[in-house]
Amino acid sequence: MASNFSIKHQPGFTAIAATCFVVLYLPIIVLVIYAFNAASSTSEWGGFSLKWFQSAYQNTQVIDATLRSFQIGAIAAVLSTIFATMAALATTRTASYPGLTFKYAAINQPLMVPEIVTGVALLIFFSRIKIFTGYSGIGYLVAAHTAFCIPFAYLPIRARLENMDLTLERAAADLYATPWKTFRRITLPLLWPGILAGLMLAFVISLDDVVITEFVKSGGQDTLPTYMLGQIRRGITPEINAISTAFLLLSVAIVTLFFFVSRKRD
Amino acid sequence: MATAEEVAKAAERRDVRDRWLLSAPALLVILFAATGPLLIVLVYSFLTPGAYGDVKWQFSSDAWTSVFLERDIFDDTLSLAAAHVTIFWRSIKLAVVTTLATLALGFPTAYFMATRSEKTRDLWLFLITIPFWTNLLIRTFAVLQIIRNEGIVNTILLKLGIVSAPVQILYTDTAILIGMAYVYLPLMVLPIYASMEKLDFRLVEAGYDLYATRFKVLRKIIFPLVKPGVIAGSILVFIPALGAYVTPSVLGGGKNMMLSNLIELQFGQGRNWPLGSALSITVMIIVMVALLAYVRNAGKSGVRHG
Numbered sequence: 001m002a003s004n005f006s007i008k009h010q011p012g013f014t015a016i017a018a019t020c021f022v023v024l025y026l027p028i029i030v031l032v033i034y035a036f037n038a039a040s041s042t043s044e045w046g047g048f049s050l051k052w053f054q055s056a057y058q059n060t061q062v063i064d065a066t067l068r069s070f071q072i073g074a075i076a077a078v079l080s081t082i083f084a085t086m087a088a089l090a091t092t093r094t095a096s097y098p099g100l101t102f103k104y105a106a107i108n109q110p111l112m113v114p115e116i117v118t119g120v121a122l123l124i125f126f127s128r129i130k131i132f133t134g135y136s137g138i139g140y141l142v143a144a145h146t147a148f149c150i151p152f153a154y155l156p157i158r159a160r161l162e163n164m165d166l167t168l169e170r171a172a173a174d175l176y177a178t179p180w181k182t183f184r185r186i187t188l189p190l191l192w193p194g195i196l197a198g199l200m201l202a203f204v205i206s207l208d209d210v211v212i213t214e215f216v217k218s219g220g221q222d223t224l225p226t227y228m229l230g231q232i233r234r235g236i237t238p239e240i241n242a243i244s245t246a247f248l249l250l251s252v253a254i255v256t257l258f259f260f261v262s263r264k265r266d
Numbered sequence: 267m268a269t270a271e272e273v274a275k276a277a278e279r280r281d282v283r284d285r286w287l288l289s290a291p292a293l294l295v296i297l298f299a300a301t302g303p304l305l306i307v308l309v310y311s312f313l314t315p316g317a318y319g320d321v322k323w324q325f326s327s328d329a330w331t332s333v334f335l336e337r338d339i340f341d342d343t344l345s346l347a348a349a350h351v352t353i354f355w356r357s358i359k360l361a362v363v364t365t366l367a368t369l370a371l372g373f374p375t376a377y378f379m380a381t382r383s384e385k386t387r388d389l390w391l392f393l394i395t396i397p398f399w400t401n402l403l404i405r406t407f408a409v410l411q412i413i414r415n416e417g418i419v420n421t422i423l424l425k426l427g428i429v430s431a432p433v434q435i436l437y438t439d440t441a442i443l444i445g446m447a448y449v450y451l452p453l454m455v456l457p458i459y460a461s462m463e464k465l466d467f468r469l470v471e472a473g474y475d476l477y478a479t480r481f482k483v484l485r486k487i488i489f490p491l492v493k494p495g496v497i498a499g500s501i502l503v504f505i506p507a508l509g510a511y512v513t514p515s516v517l518g519g520g521k522n523m524m525l526s527n528l529i530e531l532q533f534g535q536g537r538n539w540p541l542g543s544a545l546s547i548t549v550m551i552i553v554m555v556a557l558l559a560y561v562r563n564a565g566k567s568g569v570r571h572g
Contacts, residue, residue, distance in 0.1 A: 007471045008381040010374070010480060017378030020371050024397050024451065027408035030418055034411065043416035083292035090288035097282045106293050110300045114509025114553060116526040117546045121303035123533060124310055124543070127320070147299035150292050208401045211511045211526075215533075225403050232407055232516055241411075244404045255399045259392055 028248065035241035052242035062243060065227040069207055072138065072223060076145035077153070077203035083146070084153035084202075085195055089187075092161040110148045118148070119215030126216060136218045144216050145206045152205045153198035156262060160194025197262045200254050207251075304550075311543035319537045329540035333548055350528070357525040358552070360439065361507035364446040365454075365500050371447070372454035372499060377488070379455070380462035391459070398452035406516045409445045410436065413517075437519030445513040450506065454499040461495025501560045505553050525549055 035053070039046025056062050084107075091103050110118065126140045168190070172182040210225045217226060224247065231240055311329050313321040331337070334354075336347040379390040397405065412418050415432040423429045435441050465488065473483040489496070511526035518524065523531075525545065532542030 005474075007467060007474055010377060010484060013374035013377050016371060016374035020375045020451065020455075021393060023448070024394075027412045027448070028397070028400070028405065031404070031408040031411055041416075043414070043421075079295075083295060087289040087292035090285040094281075094285065097285065099282075099286065103289050103293065106296055106301065107289075109296060112505075112553070112557065113300075113304065114505055114526075114549055116509040116511050116529055117304070117307070117550050118300060119511075120529060120533065120542060120546045121307045122299065124539065125303035125306050128306075143295070143299040147295050150296060154292075204399050208399075208403075210403050214511075225401060228403055228407070229512065229515065232403075232410070236407075236410075240407065244401075244407060247401055247404060251400050252396060255396055256392075258399075259395065 031241055032245050032248065034238055035245040037238050037241075040237065052238040053246070056239050056242045056246075059239070061222070061227060062224070062239075065222045065224045068138070068221065069223040069225070072141050072145055073203050073206040075142050076149050076206045077199050079142075079146045080149035080202045081153045081157075081195060081199040084150050084198055085157050085191070087150070088154055088157040088161050092158055093164070093166060107154055108151050111151050115209075115211040118144075119212045122212065123215040130218075138221065140216050140218075141213060141221065141223075144212050145209065148209070148212060149202035149205050153202040156197035156201065157191065157194040160191055160197075164190055193261050197258055200258045200261070204251060204254055204258075207247075307543045307546055311540055311547055313540050315538045315540050317537075319533070319539060321539050326540065329538070329544040332541055333544050353523050353525060353528050356439065356522070357508055360443055360446065360524065361504050361510075363443060364450060364507045365503045367443070367447045368451050368454035368503050369496065369500060372451055373458055373496070375451075376455050376458035376462050376492075376495075379459050380465065387463075394452050394455050394459075398456065402449050403512050403516070405449050406445050406513050409441075409448050410516055413441060413444060436517060437522065439518075439522055441517040442510075442514050442522060442524070445517040446507050446510055449513065450503045453502040453506075457498040457502060458492060458495040461492040461498075465491055497560055497563055501556060504556055508552060509549055 036048050036050065037046055038049035038051065087103070087107055091100060091107075094100075122140075122144050126144075129140075130136050164187075168186050169182050172186050173179075177185065208225065209223075210229055213223050214226050214229070217223070222230070224243070228240060228243060231237075310321055312325055312327065314324040314326040314328070316322050331344070332347060332350075334347055334350060335344045336350075337344055375394075379387060379394070382390055413435040414420070415434065415436065419435070420429075420432040423433065435444070469487055469491070470483055473487045478486065509526050510524060511530070514522060514524040514527055518527075529542050529545045529549070532538045532545065536542070
């Protein structure tokens with residue numbers, strides 16, 4: 001056999017991988033380029049311009065939907081991360097106890113059901129509550145988003161906890177620290193990267209949601225994705241490209257941050 | 267006097283109780299805004315549709331009958347509901363083909379990533395993670411712009427003279443397929459990569475030492491070892507593909523409905539909430555069957571990674 005025989009080589013695999021990476025990024029790059037198009041069609045190039053960003057910025061519906069997305073995302077991310085942290089503390093670093101498997105299943109349940117089914121279920125349930133209580137505010141969206149963000153926030157927090165042994169906490173307890181003090185001074189600082197990662201994941205997941213929001217929202221409660229879906233269905237202008245580009249930039253920034261936070265520990 | 271054993275038991279009971287209290291908020295939120303409402307869907311599927319949406323509280327199994335069957339308005343006979351069967355068939359077919367397509371593309375990609383040097387691996391992982399966390403609607407919209415009649419694909423084909431008129435891709439099943447394969451590809455690559463990263467290449471080397479061909483090494487050594495990742499990836503792609511809503515809404519136009527569009531219709535113009543509920547439960551049953559098959563398969567393939 002030739003001396004440069006590589007055991008890792010498989011014919012064609014590199015070519016397929018290269019194609020995949022190009023194909024993954026090409027549409028996104030085209031989308032971004034056309035956001036800077038001066039022409040009002042998305043098929044010909046009319047020179048560089050920022051006018052679609054300007055028009056998106058001056059569109060009150062867009063700003064309104066963006067603010068609502070951030071508001072729901074922030075509340076849902078914080079709530080789901082707090083709940084997920086508590087749940088992770090309750091389900092890790094212990095011998096198996098009655099109900100542990102049930103908890104795993106319950107926490108991951110939102111991941112197992114197609115979004116459309118959850119959306120329909122919430123539409124039915126919340127419309128009942130709306131009739132019953134007369135309240136039709138943003139609370140329903142926050143509740144729905146918090147629920148489906150919990151399993152995502154739970155993942156990195158649980159992973160981090162499982163890599164932390166109890167030595168330091170036991171040492172603190174031996175030195176007469178109260179359980180609360182042990183938690184605040186030892187557990188929480190060690191767990192912090194996991195919590196941050198969970199928070200960012202939850203925020204991104206909430207910002208991305210289309211299906212469940214589409215079914216749960218009342219009139220005038222569009223988030224940015226549901227507003228964009230409505231616009232795309234009606235016909236497309238480069239303004240959607242501009243909004244998408246801004247949105248993309250934000251997602252990339254959060255993912256980059258996430259990547260560094262969750263990789264740094266080793 | 268309490269014995270040491272009793273004290274220990276009491277402490278253990280307290281620990282379990284505290285752990286239930288700690289997990290209570292998460293469990294309650296999920297019960298309220300995810301799991302609980304699913305049970306209501308089941309109840310609704312056995313009720314009678316109201317005239318203006320919602321339901322009348324009157325038992326009826328009509329919704330379940332009309333998932334696959336339709337009643338003739340003249341002689342009351344039941345026959346197969348062709349429209350529903352078509353949509354079920356299309357959804358399952360598209361979900362399966364999407365899973366296979368992402369597997370065919372994702373497996374080599376994951377292999378490529380896992381065989382890079384320790385340092386550059388993180389970069390490739392990062393490159394696959396970005397689309398994964400990028401808004402699905404935006405990515406679908408990006409595909410829409412590429413495959414439109416005036417899009418870059420058709421422009422290039424026309425300029426090269428390969429076709430004389432734009433190829434109509436948008437608003438066909440092919441468009442939905444392309445879109446779903448595009449948006450779900452990272453979901454296939456990531457779990458396969460996770461398995462592949464732990465692959466012990468000494469086993470591959472042993473295979474070559476025993477004169478196995480490259481294909482044989484792939485089939486008999488690499489594939490069995492990363493099978494858990496392959497199964498996980500397939501499930502992660504199949505479930506959202508079966509219930510896909512955004513992709514068929516944006517790329518399929520009005521005509522090429524998938525299950526989710528059919529369900530949405532019942533809650534909109536269709537005004538048949540019980541049928542919508544029965545259809546939703548049916549989708550869930552299909553997903554559950556797929557998950558069960560996964561669990562059984564994962565249990566059977568006893569290959570474990572260190």
